Amino acid sequence: MHILRHVGWVKRSKTYQILMNGEFRFATPTLHLNTETCLSMLKIENLTIRFDTRYGPLTAVDNVTFEVRPGEVFGLVGESGAGKSLTGQAIIGLLDPPGYIAGGQISLEGVRIDNLAYNHLRALRGRKIGMIFQDPLTSLNPLYTIGKQLTETILTHTSVTTAEAQQQAIALLTDVGIPGAAERINQYPHQFSGGMRQRVVIALALCANPQLVIADEPTTALDVSIQAQILSLLKQMCREHGAAVILITHDMGVISQVAQRVAVMYSGRLVEIGDVRQIVKHPKHPYARGLMGSIPSLHHQVDQLTQIDGAMPRLTDIPPGCAFHPRCPECFDLCREKRPVLKKIANSHIACWLYAQEAHHAG
């Protein structure tokens, strides 16, 4: 298995290089038929992200493991500062220094992408993995028309003529619901409203047909009245383009609307991964329960609105044992001493000592 993957990578990088000489294009591999690639398109194993500071290294993302399957919407949820954005940036290779990947690996279709040479990685961006940022007002270059930004991206990744790229851009803008796309394509970002700009950003992220789109809080900066529209547009567009989505948000309500699976993050660690329906209805990890308690539910009655007291610890003083223990209503001795690891319980994976016993009994 390991050897297979290694060989695959070498082959792939040769394909890159040949293409790199003339045009910057990423060749889609046809050789990878192992079961791994069929089930998971993106696989993140033990990802650790650190910052080296004066006070020593700070671990912002700690041993995170999850996978994303083709075409699914995968939610990544947690309070602000949990390490969600860093995880997303690491996947697309855009971690801002001084942050760096200190361990683990990221593979796309069975090929490691966390150690690619710069130009190979660049060819992946937009073409294989698209990204959507939080603030549509600042995501677009104010000095270029949206048409220029779209065609430029299309021309970077595909070998079409400028006229064809222009046609594609207009079609794409129409698809994301911009009326009069043929005229508006020559307008500048400041001539669009926030919601319209996020539609343009979605078009930009999808214009080279990536298999995966990382959407980092795509609706947080928008007016509440249009959040739902943009969210369903994102979901629909990605389905039409066959792209999986990693939806990063702090809002469990957003996740429950559009995601199929969800990972809950706390202090840079995953605490629970599983089906959205499962976690929304029966969150197991005390932190996930707290998160669920923080959204008013329309579908089912929550016995009692659980609120989590306190705040997430700063990176400089993450408590020993379970990072959540100072805030956890069910904390016991073991939690303060030993760090729980993800264990499979029914269909979910949970990192909590409450369930270790069950796992032990079940296994």
Next chain:
Amino acid sequence: MLAFIIRRLAQSLFVMFFVALVAFSMFNYVGDPVHQMVGIETSFKEREALREHLGLNDPAPVQFMRFIGHAVQGEFGLSYQHKRPVAGLFKERLPATLELSFVAALLALVVGVPMGVYTGLNRHGFLSKLFMTFSLIGISLPTFLIGILLIFIFAVILGWLPSFGRGEVITMGAWTTGLLTKSGLKALIMPSITLGLFQLTLIMRLVRSEMLEVLRTDYIKFARARGLSNRAVNFGHALKNTLVPVITITGLQIGSIIAFAIITETVFQWPGMGLMFLQAIHNVDIPIMSAYLLLVAFFFVVINLIVDLLYYVVDPRLRIDLGKANGHG
């Protein structure tokens, strides 16, 4: 667009009018022009006749209008020292100053912008640190000292370059140029470096800090996330966004280059307007001084106008807003 240009033109005219007022006051009230023009042995009567002839007894507004009328035609009277029309003197001297200023500004831009981009992109590189250190020298050393140092090294010790003058010049109609002869070009090297060094370092530091600022923005991250090449991101998206402040500062600096040419021209005995102005100050040659004042103000105003128009070309936000404003007004 048209309304914008007209508004800017009106502002420019107002500035010029004000400067003209200052120049006129200097002309009329600093010393006695008649006294400057005639010898000691001239009688009082003759002086009065001359005064009447020159219109110096007319009311001040009339004199001012006449002054402006003459100034528009390039008439500034006779130089006290040279006993020749000031306009002719300036015509001879203008090419030297403009050529020097132009080469200095070009040097500052052509070297300063790429160095700024480089240091912005490779913040921690060895070369960047070298450039930054070097730029500190450029900013902190006074112009005349740089000039003297250059003369000492390249003219006195090495004997490679001439220490003064413009070299051989070629006359083309009303213009004389040193750009077409070898000695003229050699003579330009040290003065243009001396004059442009401060602006060069200023532009480099400005471009660098603007680049650093722009590279942190979301739209640059988004451009990278879309897989655009480094070249497209750095030079297409980032550099273009640094242009507005760079244009502003460069525009202002070109004005200062022309004004600061005084010092460089003195150090290198460059036969330009600045040198003439300094000599005029020594001899209280008011016509030259007021003409110089007006001319430099004129350059500043024209450059500002060009800068405003360039904004308009670079930044679509301005274009549309102005379009709207014009539509309403």
